Amino acid sequence: MRLVQVTIPAGKRETVLGVLDEEGIDYVVTDETSGREYTAVAYFPLPTNAVEPILEELREVGLDREAYTVVVSAETVVSDKFDDLTERFAEKEEGEDRIARQELEARAQDLAASLPTYIVMTIVSAVIATAGLLLDSPATVVGSMVIAPLIGPAMSAAVGSVIGDSELFRRGVLLQIVGVVLSVISATAFAILVSVANLVPPGIDPLELSEVSERLSPNFLSLAVAIGAGVAGGVSLMTGISAALVGVMIAVALIPPAATVGIGIAFGEPALALGSSVLVAVNVLSINLAALVVLWYAGYRPENFFQRDQVRSATLKRVVVLVVAIALLSVFLGGVTYDTYQMATVENEIQSSIDDVLAEERYAGYERVSVEMRTTTDYLLLQRPSEVIVTVGVPPDAPRAGLAADIDSRLVADHDLEVAIQVRYVEIERP
Numbered sequence: 001m002r003l004v005q006v007t008i009p010a011g012k013r014e015t016v017l018g019v020l021d022e023e024g025i026d027y028v029v030t031d032e033t034s035g036r037e038y039t040a041v042a043y044f045p046l047p048t049n050a051v052e053p054i055l056e057e058l059r060e061v062g063l064d065r066e067a068y069t070v071v072v073s074a075e076t077v078v079s080d081k082f083d084d085l086t087e088r089f090a091e092k093e094e095g096e097d098r099i100a101r102q103e104l105e106a107r108a109q110d111l112a113a114s115l116p117t118y119i120v121m122t123i124v125s126a127v128i129a130t131a132g133l134l135l136d137s138p139a140t141v142v143g144s145m146v147i148a149p150l151i152g153p154a155m156s157a158a159v160g161s162v163i164g165d166s167e168l169f170r171r172g173v174l175l176q177i178v179g180v181v182l183s184v185i186s187a188t189a190f191a192i193l194v195s196v197a198n199l200v201p202p203g204i205d206p207l208e209l210s211e212v213s214e215r216l217s218p219n220f221l222s223l224a225v226a227i228g229a230g231v232a233g234g235v236s237l238m239t240g241i242s243a244a245l246v247g248v249m250i251a252v253a254l255i256p257p258a259a260t261v262g263i264g265i266a267f268g269e270p271a272l273a274l275g276s277s278v279l280v281a282v283n284v285l286s287i288n289l290a291a292l293v294v295l296w297y298a299g300y301r302p303e304n305f306f307q308r309d310q311v312r313s314a315t316l317k318r319v320v321v322l323v324v325a326i327a328l329l330s331v332f333l334g335g336v337t338y339d340t341y342q343m344a345t346v347e348n349e350i351q352s353s354i355d356d357v358l359a360e361e362r363y364a365g366y367e368r369v370s371v372e373m374r375t376t377t378d379y380l381l382l383q384r385p386s387e388v389i390v391t392v393g394v395p396p397d398a399p400r401a402g403l404a405a406d407i408d409s410r411l412v413a414d415h416d417l418e419v420a421i422q423v424r425y426v427e428i429e430r431p
Helices: 013-022 048-060 080-092 101-111 115-135 138-147 151-163 166-196 220-239 244-266 270-297 305-358 403-415
Strands: 002-009 028-031 038-046 069-073 367-378 381-394 420-427
Touching: 002 013, 002 048, 013 038, 013 048, 038 048, 048 080, 048 101, 069 101, 101 151, 101 166, 101 220, 115 138, 115 166, 115 244, 138 244, 151 166, 151 220, 151 244, 151 270, 151 305, 166 244, 166 270, 220 244, 220 270, 220 305, 244 270, 270 305, 305 367, 305 381, 305 403, 381 403, 403 420
Parallel strands: 381 420
Antiparallel strands: 002 038, 002 069, 028 038, 367 381
């Protein structure tokens, strides 16, 4: 619920109070004695979703658009009229907790931090994320997301678009570009520093770190994460609930991938840098698209009626641009998804053939311990197996010749796969 305070222009007192009476709203009026063109100040409680329509109605009867208006959160209102008003607007308005357009704009402006603060927090979060990735520490990576200030710019751009505030929209877009570029630069510089200063083991391969490798080949599930973050951001903003946790979710989609781009550049891994760059771009676009669609669907429009057609056209164009860009980048995601599926299928086929060979009578007592498959990759995609390392448990006195050749023959016969086979034996002794 909200407590609204408005200044009433001279000559409009009876009209404004008449609207409040007609709507069944409890109010208190005090005289305005500052000597300006206002004659009184009205205070009245409203359900959250009633603020925007009531203010619109007051504007229509002459309440100055530049009049001093304050909307604050109220903890408790004890009034029969207020209860009736809550029930009536719960039936009329979609979304009981939907905040007013004016409050939405104010929240978006508050979320977009000042530039110096935004720059410092972005650099710090990118550096911490890079350290977490190189340490292969999920906890550290999560910590970097908590302090990342990225929810503000994304939500500001979406709000500015739907309400026709071009300055807010441009600020949101600019801060997002600055944030992503700054994150990559900071991560690159930090990764080079720790490498030159020998703060990481010499010859470290970032692709062997699980926190890094999982961002090498993004697939369609990454797109779902970004869209979900954008939807959650839009919903949290328009319902007035805390955006802190949603901000972490948005940072999940942006900070670690941006830091991974920096690591790929610093360690000379173009595949890592390119794959993560695609992930960052898709996530940024998807978050903006989801937030924009959610806020537009929720019914937020410019206050000026004559501006609405222009804003609708501009918003539609932005949605089309975002959808086309995401669709183009999704070709890469689709390729990675299909490639991953193909490799999983090949791995299952290889394991099945190995099990068939070990099931033969001459290998009685043998058992598969593990299968490791090494691959080669062309153009970041098109993975193919190059070597299979089979670890087999055998009794101490078992013969150990011919298994690699049998596995190789079976793979060629069953699946037309020609790969290097390496067999490692582990003695297993049982009582």
